[in-house]
Amino acid sequence: xxxxxxxxxxxxxxxxxxxxxxxxxxxxxxxxxxxxxxxxxxxxxxxxxxxxxxxxxxxxxxxxxxxxxxxxxxxxxxxxxxxxxxxxxxxxxxxxxxxxxxxxxxxxxxxxxxxxxxxxxxxxxxxxxxxxxxxxxxxxxxxxxxxxxxxxxxxxxxxxxxxxxxxxxxxxxxxxxxxxxxxxxxxxxxxxxxxxxxxxxxxxxxxxxxxxxxxxxxxxxxxxxxxxxxxxxxxxxxxxxxxxxxxxxxxxxxxxxxxxxxxxxxxxxxxxxxxxxxxxxxxxxxxxxxxxxxxxxxxxxxxxxxxxxxxxxxxxxxxxxxxxxxxxx
Numbered sequence: 559x560x561x562x563x564x565x566x567x568x569x570x571x572x573x574x575x576x577x578x579x580x581x582x583x584x585x586x587x588x589x590x591x592x593x594x595x596x597x598x599x600x601x602x603x604x605x606x607x608x609x610x611x612x613x614x615x616x617x618x619x620x621x622x623x624x625x626x627x628x629x630x631x632x633x634x635x636x637x638x639x640x641x642x643x644x645x646x647x648x649x650x651x652x653x654x655x656x657x658x659x660x661x662x663x664x665x666x667x668x669x670x671x672x673x674x675x676x677x678x679x680x681x682x683x684x685x686x687x688x689x690x691x692x693x694x695x696x697x698x699x700x701x702x703x704x705x706x707x708x709x710x711x712x713x714x715x716x717x718x719x720x721x722x723x724x725x726x727x728x729x730x731x732x733x734x735x736x737x738x739x740x741x742x743x744x745x746x747x748x749x750x751x752x753x754x755x756x757x758x759x760x761x762x763x764x765x766x767x768x769x770x771x772x773x774x775x776x777x778x779x780x781x782x783x784x785x786x787x788x789x790x791x792x793x794x795x796x797x798x799x800x801x802x803x804x805x806x807x808x809x810x811x812x813x814x815x816x817x818x819x820x821x822x823x824x825x826x827x828x829x830x831x832x833x834x835x836x837x838x839x840x841x842x843x844x845x846x847x848x849x850x851x852x853x854x855x856x857x858x859x860x861x862x863x864x865x866x867x868x869x870x871x872x873x874x875x876x877x878x879x880x881x882x883x884x885x886x887x
Contacts, residue, residue, distance in 0.1 A: 563628070565587075565630055567584045570582050570593075577863045578600050580595040589648065591646050595642045596644070596771070601771055604645075609688065610688055613682075613686055614770070614773055622671060624647040650758055650765065650766050652758030653758060655757075656755060657789055658792045663812070665809055665813050668759075668816070669782070671820060672749075672782070674820040674824045676746065678824055679747045682747050684747055687773065694776075695736075695846065697732060697846040698733040698737055701849055704852060707856045707857045712858055715855060719856065722848075723852070729881065732846075733846075735838060736846070739834070739842075740776075743777045744777075744831075748775075748778050750772035750774050750780055751772045751784065752781035752785050753788035777835065779839040779842075783843030784843050784847075786840030786844075789809060790805045790809045790884075792809075795877070797872070803877075814837075817836070818836075838885070844881045844884055848877035852878075855868075855870040855871045
């Protein structure tokens with residue numbers, strides 16, 4: 559399939575660490591291409607996902623994101639076969655940087671890039687972009703899903719995570735706050751998965767965002783929250799040493815300050831409601847993500863790809879511990 563997009567391929571190998579899609583790096587005489595099989599069990603409308611990406615790429619003149627690639631012969635952006643739906647990008651320069659390797663200046667620069675991206679899209683009509691995953695960021699819905707899977711307990715795991723379930727229920731107010739803020743902030747086009755490892759760096763300089771499958775209309779604070787969740791701590795997302803899963807205040811503030819600079823430079827500074835949302839965005843999305851990981855663990859690891867037993871449980875515990883140190887209302 560890679561040849562359909564890249565022409566003659568000299569080498570190909572698995573690439574990246576994504577949880578959902580299968581990704582490969584194809585080497586050719588003309589350069590490197592990233593070829594992906596879209597997980598249609600998660601993204602059931604890959605055509606709409608592709609249309610969203612193209613809309614944003616054209617609107618921004620290709621800035622701050624990789625270049626999508628059409629097939630060589632037919633000019634198609636998406637191809638389907640027995641194995642799923644396939645698409646490709648030119649490989650963007652740089653590599654992701656994990657939280658342990660990023661200092662506050664690097665985090666501020668990454669957040670500034672995210673702010674510039676949001677500013678670039680501030681005048682894009684959200685109605686031109688399809689909501690491909692309705693309710694994707696909705697902690698109330700995620701908490702309801704957790705409670706449903708706890709009641710069903712398909713793998714007999716619920717009894718082993720009563721403490722984590724209790725934390726999820728105790729912080730339910732964050733779900734209500736997310737819903738309330740979502741009704742007040744402007745509806746814009748956002749990335750919706752702007753964690754630190756979806757930003758590429760060349761040296762100390764961030765160059766672009768990647769992984770645009772969740773690109774949708776919604777609220778920008780979700781993106782900032784995800785960058786805070788992943789960058790304001792040196793702990794890994796699935797950290798097993800829970801004492802490390804704490805917010806470092808200098809990292810947290812660097813991200814918020816960098817983001818505000820980026821939005822201002824893009825000519826679309828956050829309004830008053832967005833500024834309020836930024837202050838609690840980290841806690842809201844950390845809560846949501848912890849609930850999602852816990853739900854998947856109890857369900858039997860059916861959504862997120864795992865590389866070792868209990869990885870989703872480790873992810874949930876690390877995120878709940880991180881939440882305990884997040885600034886909250």
